[in-house]
Amino acid sequence: MAAAQRGRAPGGPGRARAVPRDKRPTIEMVAKRAGVSRQTVSNAANAPHRLRPETLQKVLGVIDELGYRPSKAARSLRTRSTQVIGCRLLPSNAGGTGGVLDRLLHALCDAARSKGYDVLTFSVASDDEEIEVCDDLLRRSAVDGFVLANTHYGDVRPEWLTAAGVHFVAFGRPWGDANPAHSWVDVDGAAGTSEAVHHLAGLGHSRIGCLALPEGSGTGDDRFHGWQRATAALGLPCSTLVGRAEDGIHSGKALAEKLLSLPEPPTALVCVSDALAVGAVRALEDRGLVAGRDVSVVGFDDSPVASVLRPRLSSVRQPIEAVAQNLVEVLLAEISGTQRRPSRCLLSPWVVARESSGPALAGATGRTTLVTLPTPDSYRKEQTR
Amino acid sequence: MAAAQRGRAPGGPGRARAVPRDKRPTIEMVAKRAGVSRQTVSNAANAPHRLRPETLQKVLGVIDELGYRPSKAARSLRTRSTQVIGCRLLPSNAGGTGGVLDRLLHALCDAARSKGYDVLTFSVASDDEEIEVCDDLLRRSAVDGFVLANTHYGDVRPEWLTAAGVHFVAFGRPWGDANPAHSWVDVDGAAGTSEAVHHLAGLGHSRIGCLALPEGSGTGDDRFHGWQRATAALGLPCSTLVGRAEDGIHSGKALAEKLLSLPEPPTALVCVSDALAVGAVRALEDRGLVAGRDVSVVGFDDSPVASVLRPRLSSVRQPIEAVAQNLVEVLLAEISGTQRRPSRCLLSPWVVARESSGPALAGATGRTTLVTLPTPDSYRKEQTR
DNA sequence: CTAGCCAATATGAACGATCAAGTCGCCCCC
DNA sequence: GGGGGCGACTTGATCGTTCATATTGGCTAG
Secondary structure, three states: OHHHHOOOOOOOOOOOOOOOHHHOOOHHHHHHHHOOOHHHHHHHHHOHHHOOHHHHHHHHHHHHHHOOOOOHHHHHHHHOOOOEEEEEEOOOOOOOOHHHHHHHHHHHHHHHHHOOOEEEEEEOOOHHHHHHHHHHHHHOOOOOEEEEEOOOOOOOHHHHHHHOOOEEEEEOOOOOOOOOOOEEEEEOHHHHHHHHHHHHHHOOOOOEEEEEOOOOOHHHHHHHHHHHHHHHHOOOOOOOOEEEOOOOHHHHHHHHHHHHOOOOOOOEEEEOOHHHHHHHHHHHHHOOOOEOOOEEEEEEOOOHHHHOOOOOOEEEEOOHHHHHHHHHHHHHHHHHOOOOOOOEEEEOOEEEOOOOOOOOOOOOOOOOOOOOOOOHHHHHHHHHO | OHHHHOOOOOOOOOOOOOOOHHHOOOHHHHHHHHOOOHHHHHHHHHOHHHOOHHHHHHHHHHHHHHOOOOOHHHHHHHHOOOOEEEEEEOOOOOOOOHHHHHHHHHHHHHHHHHOOOEEEEEEOOOHHHHHHHHHHHHHOOOOOEEEEEOOOOOOOHHHHHHHHOOEEEEEOOOOOOOOOOOEEEEEOHHHHHHHHHHHHHHOOOOOEEEEEOOOOOHHHHHHHHHHHHHHHHOOOOOOOOEEEOOOOHHHHHHHHHHHHOOOOOOOEEEEOOHHHHHHHHHHHHHOOOOEOOOEEEEEEOOOHHHHOOOOOOEEEEOOHHHHHHHHHHHHHHHHHOOOOOOOEEEEOOEEEOOOOOOOOOOOOOOOOOOOOOOOHHHHHHHHHO
């Protein structure tokens, strides 16, 4: 259906001929020109099997010739579906998850459009304000559903949206809600930090620290647990090498300084955000150390700054394009009513190794560990689902 | 009108009560409950002056009580206007103009919403594809107009859109078209680099170089001319201190290295992009020099990386919020037909001084220049229009 | 030969708003 | 006292689709 309604520009390849607004063809004009009725034209697009092949041919020919596309408003009015997805535009904090949500929006638009949907964005300052805008969009029947990003503990939005009977999918797990009534897609942060630990262990590191966020942040804790799990599984003595503070470059620097001052300092740091990682690199610089040579650092999110810094920052990259694909697929399934019970989808990120992670200095820790690593390719597959 | 149609959630302050889709009130329900006709309800929202104060009061009361908002589809079908603005989502190249277009989209959504409009975004890979999507959106009557970003020489989009009779406004001047038929809003890049030169001259620099893009890029040339104009006006001997190359960190580094190897090297560099500036800083580091102490560097765009780098990068910041406001205002004026002839609007950016620009070392250049500087505030005003 | 059925297409109604043209009082003025 | 005008509200028509229900013609079975 989407395919039939979203043909190329009329007249085949080459730049589309511009059509002034006052002479956009309606279904009636197509019908008259093809010598059939409205409904037959409608069927040609929405239920081609109902037409005799030759009739179908003729009608499609006229549709293409005139460049007819059904009016969104009229169709929306009749069918009570807008073919539009609403999505809050998230603030792009420079150091933090900045680039991620930007990538998400791009991928979301692509995925939606390929299914015949459009994306409507809005910018708000708080969750409460988001609810207000969603409410407005729903009352005006401007969207069919929402993509919700940045879920967190105590998030009031899912509950509200559920109560409103709106279709929506969350990017992010429903932290704190063991039995959520809605669908979600998320990235397995723990798997990411775990792979980071394995990556570093594979480079010979055994004292691998972790810069995490204060307890109580969903994604932060998740990523922290991945580090915990992996170091424990590898039998690494790292339990004291943990620093926790609010996200940010300054925190990262402060935390790293503390850990580096320990009698037995870490030789590598897994950070749950790029901002923390940048701070850690700063702390190293201050001591005349070089990230990736003296101490390795791995960030999280692979934000734009990661590849710009020097040394370039190794970071855990999220499969955002796959996330967007899944978000759209799940949301549309729910809108169409195909999907009755909430679906869950957890995708794996992978480590992008750059200069900030390098081999452990021989003898620096007085001990080497042998580890078997999963091949990076096994992780990368997730992206090209 | 917009105000009347976009009231708060029903029931005054506090979180809006969710309304399931199957019982969203129509104008007819409001009419019945208020004991008036459809049209009177419509008038209450669109032409309040036509109602007797007490009737108005009563109708508005019911509207608020039921949380009625006119259906977008129905209204759009009848009035032939969608109250939606289309906008291409631009690729956010990490080092370059990345953050700028992200900020623009945020500001655009805010500005549009405050006028009762929504923003529909799409992501495409080329100008031709953009035309294709615009054509599709227009044929389906999905938008009233477009905001066009990233204009450049030989841009085919304005011509196409004009031919289509579509309302649109460009962010960016119509480079190469002396007599454009469309409206635009842009930032005065030359004024930005000029202010950067004055800023540096005020710090005592007289050998101020420029890292620019190859000739032929609209914004690049514009910014370069600002440097040219300012250094000439101040009588600074800088004409040889110019490097031009494609945008990027590597180019910036290479260009800076060349200039720093001159017999009389620059003591300060004005760069037409942050990416070039980052490259320049790298070149300095390689020579053991510190930006802002030994050689000053000023970038352009104030991208997120600027404040994350060390030393933090001085950069020319664009008044994006004001740009967005103007874009929306001009576009809506054009859609409403108020504005017949194309309007033009050029806003001034300003220098955000950080650590990468500092006083010239005494005696380093053998010559000091006295300059009167415009107060930074005069520039800053532009933002809060 | 005709009722019954199916495939293919056509016709009327509805979606929910606004526009254009009513209707109904009321007051003013000649 | 009646026509005219105006203010306040109502009623029919319409925007461009799709849904639900005809209509048509041909073919089959009884």
